Amino acid sequence: MTSRRASRTRRTAVLALGVLIAVLAAGSAWWVQHSTPSPITADEPSGPLVVPVTTGERVDRYGVGVAAGYEDGVAVGLQAAGTVTHLPLAAGDVLENGSVVVVVDDAPIVAYASDAPLWRDLDTGARGQDVARLQRFLRELGLYRGGDDGRFEAATARAVRAFNTQHGKPDQGSAFTVSSVAWIGPSPVHVATVEVAAGSTVAPGSVVVRGPRRPTSIAVTEPTGGIPAGSDYELVVNGLAAPYVPGSGAITDPQAVAAIAASLGTTGEGAGQVTSTGGESVLRVPASAIVVDPSGASCVFEDVDDDPVAVTVLGGTLASAELAPEAALTRVLANPLRVLEDPTCDSSPKA
Known part of the structure; x- marks a missing residue:
């Protein structure tokens, strides 16, 4: 009995001690809180605050919406007819001078890069600018060493004969057939889509591959009421800037369009600012x-x-x-x- 009473007494003492400690802690917290200045009011000046005046240029800013406009990529078409027997290309490949674009009726059709297409079959004795383009093409393939004088003579004939032999047409001799090439424009083409499959039937004009779509403009949606004229402005999108004329609704400079369109990602849309430059x-x-x-x-x-x-x-x-x-x-x-x-x-x- 005595032991239980002593135990109860000890528990009561411990509880009382705990309450006392809690009261002291709360009182200390209250004293600290009320004796320490508030961080909100501590920095407020108690007297006059005189500061220097700075100078600068006034900049007007207008939030705008932007969207890239695109056109279809390069379409690589054929001048041949027949059945696609092999398709060596896939999206992501690059077509260059001499690349095999497609195989039709077991005959490879080769990429031809130039500022203008070849439009007729050519053989010994032909003259013209298209002959000069053919000579440049054959020289880039390492088959021709002469100049591009536009005259289809012995050196050009030997080069064409070598070209035909390399591409499975030795029976054509020195005759160049325009259906043996596919014009890809003046520069290499990055393949975005392949438009035919093995077994497809093709005809002159059939598109085999397309290059990636190309941005042509950045449309600008101005705020209600527009942007006042009278100042010089620039469009700023994702840190990229380009001159902008209020009311025009677009920028078309090719370099600026390409850079801003790339920054907009796959959606091609986003937000930007039109800001004044050289302000008062x-x-x-x-x-x-x-x-x-x-x-x-x-x-x-x-x-x-x-x-x-x-x-x-x-x-x-x-x-x-x-x-x-x-x-x-x-x-x-x-x-x-x-x-x-x-x-x-x-x-x-x-x-």
Whole structure:
């Protein structure tokens, strides 16, 4: 019995000690809280705060929507007819001069890169610009060593004969058939899609592959009311900038279009800003320095003992205001509403 009573007494003492500790901790927390300045109010100046005026250029910004416009990629077509017996290409491949585009009726058709297509069959004695293009083509393949003089003579005939032999047509001799090549334009083509399959029937004009679609413009959707003219502007999208004419609704410079379209990713759409460039000079002051009295006039004070200085507010943000430079200020009182008694723009300050 005595042992149980002692145990109960010890538990009571421990509980009382715990309560005492909790009360002391709470009291300490209250003292710390009320003896430490609030971080919100600790930085507030207790007196006048005079700051320098900075200068800069006024920049107007307008949020806009942007969307890339595209055209279809290069279409590589044939001048041959028959059945596709082999298709060596896949998306992602690159077609260059001499690449086999497709095999039709077991005869390979080769990529031909030039600024203009070949439009007729050619043989010894032919003359013309198309002969010169054929000579350049054969020279790039390493089959011809002469000049591109536009005359189909012995050296050109030997090169054509070698070309025909390499591509399974030795019986054609020195005759060049236009159906043996597929014009891909002036430069290599990155294959985006393959338009035929083995077993397909093709005819002159059939498209075998297409290159990737190409961006041609960036459409700009201006805000309601548009963007005022009279200033120079640039469109800024994902850190890329290009000159923009308000009201035009687009930019078309090829380099700028390609760069911005690439930054928009697969959707081809996004947001940007139209910003003014080379704007007028402005003075920048804290927004809190501006006093607007009941008459609608705006002013600032250079110090607590100075008269108000009328200003024209051109714009700004929640943090700063942009003023017309005619005010010729070098400093302003940043907290007039806190340290002056009912400041107005037509009276002397009362500190």
